Amino acid sequence: MTVDTMAAIRQTFFQECEEQLSEMELGLLAMDEGSADSETVNAVFRAVHSIKGGAGAFKLTALVQFAHSFETALDHVRSGKLTPLPDVMKVMLRAADVLADLVEASRDGKEIDESSYAAIASEVKALTVIEGQAEEVEEVIDFQPTVIDFGLPEITIDIPATPSHDYRINFSPRPELYGNANETVLVLRELNRLGIMQATCDTSAVPQLDAVDPGGAYLAWSIDLNSEHEIADVREVFEFVEGEADLSIETDGQAEVSDADIAALLSQALSGAPAVEPEAQSQTIAEPATPQMQALPETTSVEPASTPAPAAEIAKAESKTAAVVPTQTTIRVEFDRVDRLINLVGELVINQAMLSQRVIEANFAGSSSVVIGLEELEQLTREIQESVMAIRAQPVKPLFQRMSRMVREVADATGKEVRLKTEGEATEVDKTVVERLAEPLTHMIRNAVDHGIEAPEVRLAAGKPAEGMVRMTAAHRSGRIVIEVSDDGAGIDRPKVRASAIKKGLIAADAQLSDNDIDNLLFLPGFSTAATVSSISGRGVGMDVVKRSIVALGGRISISSRPGLGSTFSMSLPLTLAVLDGMAVSVAGQTLVVPLTAIVETSKPKKGEIHSLGADGRVMSIRNTFVPVIDVGTQLGFRDVAMEPERGVAILVETGDGTRNALLVDSIQDQRQVVIKSLEANYGTVAGIAAATILGDGRVALILDVDALVSGLLNDPLAGELRYGTGG
């Protein structure tokens, strides 16, 4: 197997790990809520077990060891030996965090400092010690019908004086084993690790070459193993191939036959088909004299091939007893491919628009069949575009799950008791939005726990439960996603905020501010009320950064707070960054697009509404407030002389920080949805321009960056010089 395939399989493993981790976290949180039914516990157990299994194949020892003790603790919960009390769940949740860290570290190939999680590891182990009366007692198997793993607590492995056992194992894989991408080499290697092994390959079942079924399995092994491990450990090696091979294990001469073996024997007897192992087939024929396992070609190092198998195998075992939950099948697709598809569909939409235009120009109106055909095409292209966009959509669930960890950590660090409640995790939004939401959301959650929620004693004194509550909800509302973070803490201390703003010179001492205005002071750069700067939040960067990143995503953020009852931060974001609702306007013969989110209103300036201010400044009066007028044409350098305001149209825009300006353009074309194209990819950033799009006629139109345009940075002649050096 080449390095590339190995890397690919490794990548798949870590992708699956992410899913398992999220599954695990979800289950643990449900258990924490008190719904520790066997289905939930099993789901968590399976997730941890799968990670362990895969990690074993990649020799990620630290990960395997930790997962193993975690798994043991979970197994105790599953078997009823350990009750998932809040204290226990706290340890479990932290163990889950450590597991996630270990997976991440393994993925990035980082060294893991064992001391960093040693405390948790021993706490996890302690869980099984307190509850399990005798460590080495084998599990009561029939207590729980869904037992898959016979894994003994790790401690048994560490005991040095365990007497060794002689095992005789007969192992004959059936074709399904290979069909499920399992591999005998892997099993044998694993077995070899348990002790001193002597494997003999039985090739007697191999038929003549012309009778060989390439999909069959013809090889069997008899293995003598001398190991200090218990039979359960030996059996665990075969766990993933159980039911796919005929297996018998004799311990010190005593036969141990399992149900699976009998079932296997039966099925083989019924089918009566001999089996060949496709991999080893040619090998066996070429070298019949060396039937040892070493004869297997070493190059077929198939270890990782078993990674997809564990989950499937366990799921199979699970389905025997648990109710079968219908799951949607998914495929993994590279993001690039989706993007390419989206680009092509964008092209299709443009082409379709061009075609329509040509048909109208060519005056085909008389031929109604052409027009009807075109309308159908338009309908179809629109549907295709929507479906393709839906591919990029992702639920916010993983993002929310990351936040629950954040809440735990911050609550631990600040000595507060906080519970995170999430709603609407299934709400879908574009992948890029999900990714770029992580940082602002982290800030907000930290703030809510660190500043919002009071210390337990303060809460109790105020007549609230000691445990604070942070709620995070997501919902679709009129074509946008609205995410709210609220806490039931003290609310914003408005006098303190006001005093702090005055002290920092952000507002005048005698400024008249409404409650809402004061709340919005939090979003000013450099504002922080934290009396002591904590390592978690309160370094004076925070809410302004949050606001900036939300605005950069085309979103808005608002805040509402009631003293003593808590605060709510509400964010409204576009569902996708690939398309944008905009207003197409004409400026000096060019078509420009103004993002609709920035537009407040449009109006045709009348003579008396425009007033001059200073040398060349102009303001426009809108309902008795004066807003600066920005001539887009001169700002962008499309014309040298400012246009007469009366001949154009004023678009009143609001920027992220709430300031209003009137953009002066020649005329408004229409309102439309445009596909966003990057300018940076092939060129670079252009001041005042956010991105580009392609119009129906195939030409490129630029999308205005309203914030940059009104900030006046473009006026600075030096800025232009600095930006565009000669490149020499």
Added chain:
Amino acid sequence: MHDIGHAANSGDREFVAFCMGSQEFCVDIMGVREIRGWTPATPLPHAPPYVRGVINLRGAVLPIIDLAMRFGLGLTEPTPRSVIIVVQVHQQVVGLLVDAVSDILMTSEASMQPTPDVASEMAKTFVKGVYAVDGRMISIVTLDCVLPVTEKAAA
């Protein structure tokens, strides 16, 4: 035209030759993605004069560089015969506006002559060397710095 059917020796390279005014230039064919006709470009605000704007290349936004202007030879007046040579420069794809494509050359690395020592800044910056072909002089253009240095590129 040169015979490009020759089995390419390891030292042999192919170039796309084009003209701007009376001068001839060429670029390595490996960097050329396609050659297409001129379409009006959307101007970019505050761009240097040699950046003619951007056009739509099958869904991607393609900046158009007026190569003659870039080289200090004066603004190119696009005609229906003008062509855009779409080239890849590092990670970016740009279109070069030139008067016409004149030839495909096959020549060896060894026959490249160093740029004659002239005072022109342009020659020093953009010309890597010259070839003599049938009595003509064709300058080999290096495209590393045809695009303006923007914030992104400088970062």
